[in-house]
């Protein structure tokens with residue numbers, strides 16, 4: 138099994154080190170190749186997603202991705218900025234199905250900014266479409282406004298679009314995810330305003346016929362943002378488009394107060410996948426042995442489960458993470474009085490030990 | 494001064510009754526005209542925003558709007574559904590500047606789903622552009638996909654667009670709002686992905702030159718959604734586009750836990766405005782004397798302040814609302830043990846009394 142390792146920028150490399158340590162301790166044979174991505178790739182090759190990196194990613198069964206972005210690259214032109222690497226990987230590998238769990242570990246209930254009774258036991262799975270929508274729709278750009286009240290003025294524009302097969306395939310993925318959980322699916326749209334999302338609602342409703350055991354409801358995105366704050370535990374599996382999913386999955390992650398704990402998976406139709414923490418590259422704490430490696434380690438677990446078909450190994454890794462939390466070990470981002478503060482490496486070592 | 498009264502559907506009429514009572518007690522001369530809107534207008538005239546209603550609205554100095562929508566109208570075709578009336582009024586009257594305060598009244602701190610230390614004293618003003626963006630951009634519809642991997646398939650599509658003068662005018666409004674408050678403005682965009690919002694960022698940055706006393710920062714919408722959950726008090730004035738504003742203003746309102754308290758104002762360049770509660774029409778509790786009329790009454794206060802230039806009267810109304818909260822009066826939506834539960838009419842009467 139071939140695994141591409143893309144550590145990236147900021148805290149990416151140091152949390153990746155911990156995940157690789159854990160991976161190597163599993164007693165499986167993985168063929169790995171480590172290549173730069175994001176700012177690191179720009180520095181080395183002049184592009185955030187060089188051909189050489191893309192090739193390794195494409196040929197791998199799975200990609201373990203750290204994080205990209207650093208202050209140093211903020212002033213590059215957009216097409217060279219680190220985050221373009223993520224967009225490029227998603228598009229080139231057709232990673233259309235993004236799984237973003239928002240789980241509140243009982244030991245970390247205090248970390249949330251919400252009241253414990255509102256969030257304790259939270260366990261939501263957001264399924265975000267990742268290769269369509271206004272993220273990639275053409276045409277887009279800055280032009281002379283062609284019509285309307287501002288004709289002749291400069292305007293910025295983008296195109297939101299979803300083709301029927303794009304909606305069908307993400308809907309199937311989401312219904313199947315719901316079947317494996319509580320059999321409830323919420324599809325989030327803005328059908329009252331957008332043609333794209335009225336169409337989305339129609340297609341999701343049609344796909345539902347093939348999953349009569351799943352209860353489907355539709356919710357407008359503004360209401361979904363409210364309900365996430367008011368009563369997040371009412372959600373189980375949520376499916377939505379790329380743009381709304383970007384916003385809602387981050388809001389849901391933050392409800393837990395411990396985004397340093399949350400992994401994500403982005404899959405294509407062949408179950409080839411990219412696995413990355415939900416958090417960013419945190420350049421302000423890079424190199425200080427302060428970052429929480431657990432989201433990266435849990436991304437490894439998702440990789441074992443989804444792309445490598447090693448559910449037992451995934452269970453082992455997840456159990457080891459739960460064990461270190463139970464032992465009271467905490468990186469600074471999740472530290473509370475009465476627990477033991479540890480650094481990135483110590484946390485990785487503790488997971489390794491718990492695995493044995 | 495001419496005021497159009499549009500009670501609408503659901504709880505709209507009953508909360509409007511309370512606001513009108515308060516308005517009539519101010520000792521000012523207002524010429525009012527009451528006309529149907531939303532489902533009520535569809536029932537009476539076959540359209541949610543009939544010509545007759547639009548005419549009254551256009552000729553008024555200000556519009557006091559209740560709420561629209563009811564289960565009965567859910568299956569109408571989209572162009573006839575109640576919420577189209579709101580979109581139509583915004584567009585026909587060029588109400589481009591939407592002010593959505595998210596204020597947590599100290600007496601209601603317990604109502605929030607967030608921990609008290611995270612939200613107590615919350616006071617955010619969201620300035621949402623309201624007549625542009627993907628809400629109105631043409632072209633839009635369902636068509637045969639013209640290019641790309643899904644060429645020939647059906648697709649839904651919409652156009653996001655912002656012309657330079659549209660961004661400039663909302664930016665001016667927002668900077669001026671910031672000048673009257675803490676002189677801090679956060680502009681929310683998705684410049685890392687969308688051309689429209691890179692353009693937005695460039696123009697807002699340019700307008701900033703005229704407001705050197707205001708501190709401006711830019712934030713991506715996904716991060717803004719996270720920071721609203723994590724540390725909402727860091728925000729003061731927020732400016733954003735129509736679509737992101739829809740989502741963020743509802744999320745911000747819900748942080749307070751008392752959306753039944755929050756008014757809104759939508760203004761055009763002549764300060765003609767539409768004033769409505771931030772909450773919806775709640776058809777499930779309509780006619781039960783249970784609805785909270787305070788958001789509608791506070792919308793009246795905003796109307797006095799913004800469109801009618803009666804700041805003193807606005808202060809009086811707001812002080813009366815604070816007084817009833819201090820008296821411990823609560824409609825069911827904000828009721829807590831130890832307070833006095835009252836109905837819609839009693840709450841309106843109490844405000845009236847506090848005004849005197």
Ligand SMILES: CC(C)[C@H](C(=O)O)[C@@H](O)C(=O)O
Nearest residue numbers: 220221223224383685686715
């Ligand atoms: C970095 C950015 C382009 C990206 C996105 O908007 O998708 C990120 O926010 C994410 O959610 O993975």
Ligand SMILES: CC(C)[C@H](C(=O)O)[C@@H](O)C(=O)O
Nearest residue numbers: 329330359576577579580739
């Ligand atoms: C009813 C709907 C069209 C409207 C919107 O999306 O703008 C509402 O959600 C609002 O925020 O006023």
